[in-house]
Amino acid sequence: MNKIICDTIVGALQGTNMQKLIIEGPTFLYGEIEIEGAKNAALPILTASILAEGQVIIKNVPDIADVRHTIEILEYLGCKTRFEDNIAYIDPTSIKNFTIPPQYAKMMRSSILFLGAILSKFKKVRLTNHPGGCEIGQRPIDLHISSFAQLGIDVFEYDNTIECRCDSVKGGEVFLPIPSVGATENIILASVFCDGEVIIRNAAKEPEIADLCHFLNKLGARIKGAGTHTIKIEGVKRLRNEVEHYIVIPDRIVAGTYLCAVATCGGEVLLKNVFPRHLDSILHILKSAGCKIKEQRDMVYIKKDRRLKGNQKITTHYYPGFPTDLQAPVCTVFSIAEGVTIIKETIFESRFKHVPELNKMGAQIHVEKDIAIINGVEKLRGCQVFAQDLRGGAALFIAGLCAEGKTEIVTAEHIDRGYERIEEKYSTLGAKIRRGQ
């Protein structure tokens, strides 16, 4: 990144709560680590909790910025909440607001899910700004809107606001031209109390969607087909009025990031509380490159004791394909592997913002449109780098662990959106990291 752009970013961030992570490398990683609950499951589940008739108790909720923001929104809507020791207690019985103000809508991508959930509850909802989240592409919401319209919901768009109203959500079929994760979740949330049945064709199959469906079913919803391309939601009159305990699934992207960190730095780590099946695509890539991997029921062991082989062609895909959320960390892995590796990003059009920063650290990666061509180098060197999105930040974090000397990641708050106490957790594996302002 050139100096003018750096100065612009620093200038824009002055006065905000800018966080730095300072890493002394290189380091090997050794030990055991417990994987936290999945951000992308916890966020829709917390949002869905407003549909319950009494308090819900949700366990294994990661203590990350996006979760704290979601809880703030729930409070604003009128829910009573408590969040401690990774357990969220949400009592939605006094919920009264049906409008999400702009400061909350902008906080994260998943604020869009309040559209479906609040509409289900009040038959009206207003989101007064487009959702925020990682700037990794255009990220339109046209599929959310057009799907709602197909269910008989009136949607009005004005002054950046989206307002939806209906007397009831009508049963029927919705076909998604793209298996969008967020649109699938929003349709599910909107349809819990529908007339008859809503069928989603070409639904997204990500495990986090299945987790949302399991949570809703536990509360009394009738959803079938979660984890497949056809999801059927039979409308119910109301959800149960009893305390429920729900345990969020482990975060496959956080687990994948640890795997990438070991595959980059070297060492030997046992990941606990994972679902190995959710990690198939990344495990396959790392095994082919030369990592030693053993899988057990809810654990994965990884060892890297020699330089990895590149020469792979990797393409991001919808689940169960290789996830776009691990594309950036995998770029770091292959930046120091032997040979040339090609990574094609098919889901988001601007998701290589970490590449110029990795190149500042000595990597040789060339981006042409949606393809990154990685020429593996022997080693990386530490310097000051800018995280511009969550997973790009994770890629720089891993690069900092293996680089020689000091790496300073400016704008680490991007990383805090999705990784719980990252410096503390990696320090238990031997990394030297501190946080500064």
Ligand SMILES: CC(=O)N[C@H]1[C@@H](OP(=O)(O)OP(=O)(O)OC[C@H]2O[C@@H](n3ccc(=O)[nH]c3=O)[C@H](O)[C@@H]2O)O[C@H](CO)[C@@H](O)[C@@H]1O
């Ligand atoms: C909070 C959350 O769960 N975020 C995840 C979710 O994001 P998110 O739900 O935003 O991602 P989507 O699956 O919706 O996006 C997939 C593709 O569909 C396009 N699209 C989406 C909606 C729409 O109305 N119109 C449209 O064209 C997007 O621009 C993108 O190219 O899935 C992504 C893809 O696995 C992950 O990277 C994100 O981590």
Ligand SMILES: C=C(OP(=O)(O)O)C(=O)O
């Ligand atoms: C893109 C991501 O998050 P979000 O959709 O919340 O911006 C992510 O988790 O990598």
